[in-house]
Amino acid sequence: MSAVTRCSRCVLSEQFPNIRYDGDGVCNYCHDWDRAWKDFDFERSERRLVRLFETAKAKKRRYDCLVGFSGGRDSTYVLYLCKVKYGLNPLAVTFNNGFLSEFAVENIMNSVRLLGVDHVMHTIDWSLLKRMYRTMMLRAGEFCSVCSAGIYLVRQHYRDLYNIPLIVNGASARVDEASPFEVNCTHPVYLRRVLRESFAPGEIDRLIVPREYDLGLWDLVKRRLLDRGHTAVNLPDQVPWHNQEILDTLMRELGWRTPDRTKEHVDCRYAALKYWFRNQQMPGFVFKQEKLSQLVRDGQMTRDAALADLEKAIAEDAEPPVLDAFLDQLDLARDDVADVAGRSHRDFVTKEDLVPRRPAALRAVLGAKRLAGRLLGR
Numbered sequence: 001m002s003a004v005t006r007c008s009r010c011v012l013s014e015q016f017p018n019i020r021y022d023g024d025g026v027c028n029y030c031h032d033w034d035r036a037w038k039d040f041d042f043e044r045s046e047r048r049l050v051r052l053f054e055t056a057k058a059k060k061r062r063y064d065c066l067v068g069f070s071g072g073r074d075s076t077y078v079l080y081l082c083k084v085k086y087g088l089n090p091l092a093v094t095f096n097n098g099f100l101s102e103f104a105v106e107n108i109m110n111s112v113r114l115l116g117v118d119h120v121m122h123t124i125d126w127s128l129l130k131r132m133y134r135t136m137m138l139r140a141g142e143f144c145s146v147c148s149a150g151i152y153l154v155r156q157h158y159r160d161l162y163n164i165p166l167i168v169n170g171a172s173a174r175v176d177e178a179s180p181f182e183v184n185c186t187h188p189v190y191l192r193r194v195l196r197e198s199f200a201p202g203e204i205d206r207l208i209v210p211r212e213y214d215l216g217l218w219d220l221v222k223r224r225l226l227d228r229g230h231t232a233v234n235l236p237d238q239v240p241w242h243n244q245e246i247l248d249t250l251m252r253e254l255g256w257r258t259p260d261r262t263k264e265h266v267d268c269r270y271a272a273l274k275y276w277f278r279n280q281q282m283p284g285f286v287f288k289q290e291k292l293s294q295l296v297r298d299g300q301m302t303r304d305a306a307l308a309d310l311e312k313a314i315a316e317d318a319e320p321p322v323l324d325a326f327l328d329q330l331d332l333a334r335d336d337v338a339d340v341a342g343r344s345h346r347d348f349v350t351k352e353d354l355v356p357r358r359p360a361a362l363r364a365v366l367g368a369k370r371l372a373g374r375l376l377g378r
């Protein structure tokens, strides 16, 4: 490990895409993080948040907010805060990705019962979902983008169904890994490109809801003009989010269970495979370094503790015991993943492909809408 150059503050290595170190050995990602979060005013941010919640409640809809609920630590805590601390009436929505761990299922059922919230488990025909996972694995060497699309799908679907004014997420730019394009991609443009050879458009649309870049100009304009003022907020970016304290609260208040306090994503049976495949595709990269670096920057972990964790991850980077179950569930053979190292999302999209187009006509409509809003005092 000593042979690898790492940032002197976080633990990002010299293999990290686009990394640069300053004279003190501090990386550009640490400086980016400081600019966004170092002087972040949490008290002010929470006051803003409370105003947003009061506005949502004042609409007196069936639900004040929607929480995408995986049964993992962060989304469970989001649901807990929404209901208990902020007094919102949330609808919890789970995308059944087919890989929910027994811990996730138990935590989901316990949490919604103890919190007294309405909950939906949304399941897509498994034969279709399985073909999608298989196709992504065989062509691009990953499967997480399918689940990401499903999570987005259920959020939009139930928001529209019940006209819910606010979506509250458990994702965070501050403490979650913030992978650059070179490392990770779950973008629907990429997903559609990989799937379109093997799936009819109608099938793809059952997983991937059309977003702005999929729409023609007229639909874009219509959507913007008829936008009913929905909004979304990432709660961990607005209030302090200390992983170990959150676990204590969930265990105490909701009987929450985890097989390992130090592990992320205990809600997915195959989370370990995500990292194992990725580490093969990017030799020497060690996927875990990103999350650890964020926790060091956020003061939740010392650099020494993160280095020790990383050392452990490198030493233990062997075939996860769940591989056979995963292959079995997707009707894949060991040979199908033997050369996973040679596959990547980058075979299908470039960074430039993902820059949203904003036609001049749309910009004009948005400008006019803003102006009208100002003139009407809204």
Ligand SMILES: [Zn+2]
Pocket (backbone or CB within 6 Å): 007, 008, 009, 010, 011, 012, 026, 027, 028, 029, 030
């Ligand atoms: Zn750094």
